[in-house]
Amino acid sequence: MSQLQLTDFVKRPGQGKSGREIQVRTNFFEITQLPNITIHHYDLTVTPDVPPPVNRRIFEALMNHYRDTDLEGAQPVFDGRKSLFSPKKFSFDSRVLDCRNDDNTNFHVSYNKVILPGDVNNKRSPIPVFKVKIKKAAVINLEELHRFLQGKCAMTNNCLTAIMSLDVLIRHKPAMAHVTIGRAFYTSAARQALSGPLEAWRGYYQSVRPACDKMMINIDTTATAFFQSGPLIEIVVKILGLRTPEDLRRTVPPVNWLRVEKAIKGLCIQVSHRQRAKKTLKIFGMTKTAARDTLFKLNVDPKDGSAPSQQREIDIVNYFKETYNITLSYPSLPCVTVGKTAILPLEVCTVIEGQRYMKKLDERQTADMIKFTSQPPAARANNIKDGVKLLNYEDNEFIKDFGMKISNEMATIRARILQAPTISYHGSSREANFVPRNGSWNLRDKKVAMGAVLGSWGVIVFGSEREAPESQIRNFIRELGISFVETGMNVANKSPPFMYANPQGNIESSLKNAWIQAGNAVKSQPQLLVCILFNTGTPLYAEIKRVTDTILGVSSQCIQVKHTREPKKQYCANVCLKVNVKLGGMNSYLAQGMIPFCTTKPSILIGGDVSHPQPGDTTRPSIAALVGSMDSKASRYAATIRVQTARTETIADLGDMMIDLLRTFYQTCGEKPTRILFYRDGVSEGQFAEVLKNEIAAIRAACQRLDINYKPDLTFVVVQKRHHTRFFPLKPSEGNQLGNCHPGTVIDTHIVHPFEFDFYLQSHAGLIGTSRPAHYYVLLDDNKFAPDELQELTYKLCHLYARCTRSVSIVPAAYYAHLVAARARFHARGDHFSDTVSSNSAGGAGEASSYASVKPDLMKVMWFM
Incomplete structure (x- = not known):
């Protein structure tokens, strides 16, 4: 069978053989017995539309009533949305069932009607009626899946549906019992408070994956942030960073109720002032007035029944006293609005458990989350x-009914540890050529391979002289200049001018003044502005980068003021690595013969990525970035950027961006690259076909726009970081001090695709937690790489990341593209980084006009480092 028939991508050309072979455990669990039945696929539609948790309750009620009659005693499974899979055929092709809500604890079932739990507090409210329609969708024969796993047929829709059915099967029971998000379920058993009103919950991710001649289940620990449950008033206290609810009464400084409203809007609550079954309500906002000043009209029925009913005005405080005999403790606080008209005091509301926090965590919360999730390999494996054990596949009645069996032991697989490359620094270094050990090295007695010339530079301190005395700053700059020279840069002016500036003032004006001052000092164009900052906040940093990148066209280096107090050699050397490449220098390269792909023919390495706005942000566009190597050493890169419609994963202007890089390569090297190796970051498996179709066509078209006869060989590799595959050394001697696998560990058997060209490579030595390998997937390969060639090339390149002396987790071209896309987000005009920016206005490509372009001279060097 030809490759074209089997896959649209690249068929695996074999398995790699280089490196030292070892055995590792991985968090994949083999399905030892696939179902040998016909699986029946049904579409289940609930009207009106409700969220998956409610859908699951409706499904459970249906099963309780119909399982032994219409459903033939089967144990069907449901994905919470639409798909239902059954090991037995139902006795009908389609049926419409009405699900009526009656009470909160018991199901009352009659034919064609299933009564669901709900609200009985308000007897006057209509009881919701759900219409449930079950319709036959397909019949799944697993024989085709078996043939796919053996490499005898392509991935078909039938195979995809079969895999989906197994995915739903293993997730069904946990989803019915726990909070479920995507492919993971979370339990409150393992939780840790984060700063503010949040807490982190540990959960378990599981996914069915095709592998070589078998199906596997990938199981991993995961964590996400939830709102803490409990009295709403206490949640408000935590949002504001106060100590007790009494602090909410203060007027100096006034409580920021707009901040509170933004944080709690959308939260689900229950009330404590009603004795009957509690209703779930959603917060829509807050009142502008205090409870004692919030008035509404109340219907008053006449006692004698003769006169028509009247209305009287009453405030929230008196209403709760009259109606519920509750004296509010905080009458001066605003209330929350629920539904269209209902108003409730904060103190009678309780936040329900298990509500996910969807916004971006702040710095402290992120640090707390990292501590919670960073587990050494042994601890992660035990978790x-x-x-x-919690999933307990052996006793899962649904899995049993489908006839599937799953191993409880992690798979043990073959891995190889690749040899680290020889790295070269300047010939005058004490150890100019060396092979790193354990994925790291240092700069002691080494000089950068090609030092840049720093003639004109300036320093600007965004703070007061009282906070950072002039003597402290001058001492730090002197030490920094010495480090520049010691690491191989040529510094003409070791005493650059410096000035203080107001961090709340006009940043653009301050930077322009520093730029002019630096230029006047030596009568030449400034090359670098060193900016000393007193906080790690984004707004000031973003504005500095916007002005220096897009207005002044000068490289900038931001430094936290704490590093100026007692300058450390190691820190100054690390700053030198960044500054040298920002000015056009080269820090290191791989010794001759290490990367023949780049040296035997003119070749360019391309990295591509698309950065999307954070979830919930509808105002900002997506940003596409490309970087390209500019020499045969693959150490220096140029970049190009485009702004495109939000949430679009395909790079829209890839053709023009490729032309930018190919022209820069020609201007730098004097020849066209005959080979292109493109590392594409940020693409999921479901987008492979779209990327193959659109982006590869755009690359080919761009080459022919330059020259109709220009057709370089192209290899297109997707780099994936967001996956749950982990490796654990089988023997302690085969891991590093933290218990992780050694850098250079590569896997291309057992858990990879049955016949397409992919591999896992752990190229770095993780500093904390369990290292995550990168997953490389080859979609096109005109260059006909052998597995060893591509794996070794990729691993060696991971030692050339310019701003540290460590091998990194993904190939630098993809890493740089990610950095460029992230930096370009700072180039928008106006304040796009404060907490008050609206996220409700329409956005997309129209926002592109607010993003300024990086100055052309900077685009030829690594300004983004």
Whole structure:
């Protein structure tokens, strides 16, 4: 069978053989027995539309009533949205069932009607009626899946549906019992408070994956942030960073109720002032007035029944006293609005458990989350085993009914540890050529391979002289200049001018003044502005980068003021690595013969990525970035950027961006690249076909726009970081001090695709937690790489990341593209980084006009470092 028939991508050309072979455990669990039945696929539609948790309750009610009659005693499974899979055929092709809500605890079932729990507090409210329609969708024969796993047929829709059915099967029971988000379920058993009103919950991710001649289940620990449950008033206190609810009464400084409203809007609550079953309500906002000043009209029925009913005005405080005999403790606080008209005091509301926090965590919360999730390999492996025990596949009645069996032991697979490359620095270094150990090295007695010339530079301190005395700053700059020279840069002016500036003032004006001052000092164009900052906040940093990148066209280096107090050699050397490449220098390269792909023919390495706005942000566009290597050493890169419609993953202007880089390569090297190796970051498996179709066509078209006969060989590799595959050394001697696999660990057997060209490479030595390998997937390969060639080239390139002396987790071209896309987000005009920016206005490509272009001279060097 030809490759074209089997796959649209690249068929695996074999398995790699280079490196030292070892055995590792991985968090994949083999499906030892696939169902040998015909699986029946049904579409289940609930009207009106409700969220998946409610859908699951409706489904459960249906099963309780119909399982032994219409459903033939089957144990069907449901994805919470539309798909239902059954090991037995139902006795009908389609049926419409009405689900009527009656009470909160018991199901009352009659033919064609299932009564669901709900609200009985208000007897006057209509009881919701759900219409449930079950319709036959397909019949799944697993024989085709078996043939796919053996490499005898392509991935078909039938195979995809079969895999989906197994995915739903293993997730069904946990989803019915726990909070479920995507492919993971979370339990409150393992939780940790984060700063503010949040807490982190540990959960378990599980996914069915095709592998070589078998199906596997990938199980991993995961975590996400939830709102803490409990009295709403206490949540408000935590949002504001106060100590007790009494602090909410203060007027100096006044409480920021707009901040509170933004934080709690959308939260689901229950009320404590009603004795009957509690109703779930959603917060829509807050009143502008205090409870004692919030008035509404109340219907008053006449006692004698003769006169028509009247209305009287009453405030919230008196209403709760009259109606519920509750004296509010905080009458001066505003209330929350629920529904269209209902108003409730904060103190009678309780936040329900299990509500996910969807916004971006702040710095402290992120640090707390990292501590919670960073587990050494042994601890992570044990937690995964705990998850397997919790899942208890052996006693899962649904899995049994489908006839599937799953191993409880992690798979043990073959891996190889590749040899690290020889790295070269300047010939005058004490050890100019060396092979790093354990993925790291240092700059002691080394000089950068090609030092840049720094003639004109300036320093600007965004703070007062009282906070950072002039003597402290001058001492730091002197030490920094010495480090520049010691690491191989040529510094003409070791005493650059410096000035203080107001961090709340006009940043653009301050930077322009520093730029003019630096230029006047030596009568030449400034090359660098060193900016000393007193905080790690984004707004000031973003404005500095916007002005220096897009208005002044000068490289900038931001430094936290704490590093100026006692300058450390190691820190100054690390700053030198960044500054040298920003000015056009080269820090290191791989010794001769290490990367023949780049040296035997003119070749360019391309990295591509698309950065999307954070979830919930509808005002900002997506940003596409490309970087390209500019020499045969693959150490220096140029970049190009485009702004495009939000949430679009395909790079829209890829053709023009490729032309930018190919022209720059020609201007730099004097020849066209005959080979292109493109590393594409940020693409999920579901987008492979779209990327193959659109982006590869755009690259080819761009080459022919330059020259109709220009057809370089193209290899297109997707780099994936967001996955749950982990590796654990089988023997302690085969891991590093933290228990992780050694850098250079590569896997291309057992858990990879049955026949397409992909591999896992752990190229770095993780500093904390369990290292995550990168997953490389080859979609096109005109260059006909052998597995060893591509794996070794990729690993060696990971030692050339310019701003550190470590091998990194993904190939630098993809890493740089990610950095460029992130930096370009700072180039928007106006304040796009404060907490008050609206996220409700329409956005997209129209926002592109607010993004300024990087100055052309900077685009030829690594300004983004």
